[in-house]
Amino acid sequence: MKKKLLIIGLIFAVIFAGLAVYAVESGLWANRALFLMPRYRTYVSNFDQYSKDFQVLADFALKESKEHNYPKDAFIGVDRSDGLKLAYSENLEFIPLSDQVQKSLERVNQSFSDAGGEFDTIRFSKNEVLFYINNDYYVVVYALDGFKPGVPPEDRDANLTYQIKRLKGNWWSITGN
Numbered sequence: 001m002k003k004k005l006l007i008i009g010l011i012f013a014v015i016f017a018g019l020a021v022y023a024v025e026s027g028l029w030a031n032r033a034l035f036l037m038p039r040y041r042t043y044v045s046n047f048d049q050y051s052k053d054f055q056v057l058a059d060f061a062l063k064e065s066k067e068h069n070y071p072k073d074a075f076i077g078v079d080r081s082d083g084l085k086l087a088y089s090e091n092l093e094f095i096p097l098s099d100q101v102q103k104s105l106e107r108v109n110q111s112f113s114d115a116g117g118e119f120d121t122i123r124f125s126k127n128e129v130l131f132y133i134n135n136d137y138y139v140v141v142y143a144l145d146g147f148k149p150g151v152p153p154e155d156r157d158a159n160l161t162y163q164i165k166r167l168k169g170n171w172w173s174i175t176g177n
Contacts, residue, residue, distance in 0.1 A: 047140075047167040050111040053104035054171065058129045058142040060101045061122045064088075075123040084109060086122075112138070125152060139174040146170045 047054075061076055068088070076095065079085045084105050086095045097105065109119040112133045120134035128149050131140040141149045149172050151162045165173050 046111075047171065047173075050107055051168055051171065053107040053111070054131065054140065054142070056101060056104035057108055057122065057131070060097075060104075061124070061129055062144075064095060065124055070124060072124065072126070075121050077121050078105070078109070078119055080118070140167070141172045141174060143170045143172055148172065149174065 064070070064076065065074070070088070075089045076086050077089055077092075079087050079094070084102070086097060086105065087093060088095060105119075108131065112119045118134050119131065121130075121132040123130045123132065127144045127147075129142040129144070130152070131142075133139075139155070143149050146169070148164055148166070151164070151174055155174075156162075163175050165175070167173055
């Protein structure tokens with residue numbers, strides 16, 4: 001009887017260890033599907049590797065915004081229906097991308113994949129371009145004036161304490177715990 005219980009216990013231990021390894025390796029832990037994690041975490045720990053791609057997208061988004069006179073609350077969404085594309089929020093019309101912008105879009109999306117999500121939205125505010133992940137765990141901000149950004153009012157949660165950290169130059173991260 002003790003031998004059977006020991007075998008059953010070992011089987012459950014192996015299954016649990018396998019599930020834990022799978023959850024960590026697949027990124028499920030970042031989505032809080034199996035474990036309770038803080039709502040926001042710093043995911044782009046290697047920002048230097050992707051900083052040029054973020055800059056290409058920020059410059060592109062600002063140019064689009066000025067050329068088409070986007071309103072303050074406008075955003076550009078990332079569409080995955082047929083490859084990665086950008087679409088303006090107002091009319092959901094796809095925005096033509098150069099090869100360079102397309103490659104940067106794919107690399108920025110890759111930079112967020114460690115968070116268990118995907119790059120979702122570029123939003124504009126008065127002096128900032130904000131890059132959001134689809135699970136809202138993390139925001140990367142390009143501050144046009146270089147000053148430390150604040151937490152946008154629509155993103156504030158009274159239950160969180162926010163940290164704003166300079167990533168590089170005019171680039172910042174907003175995280176909260």
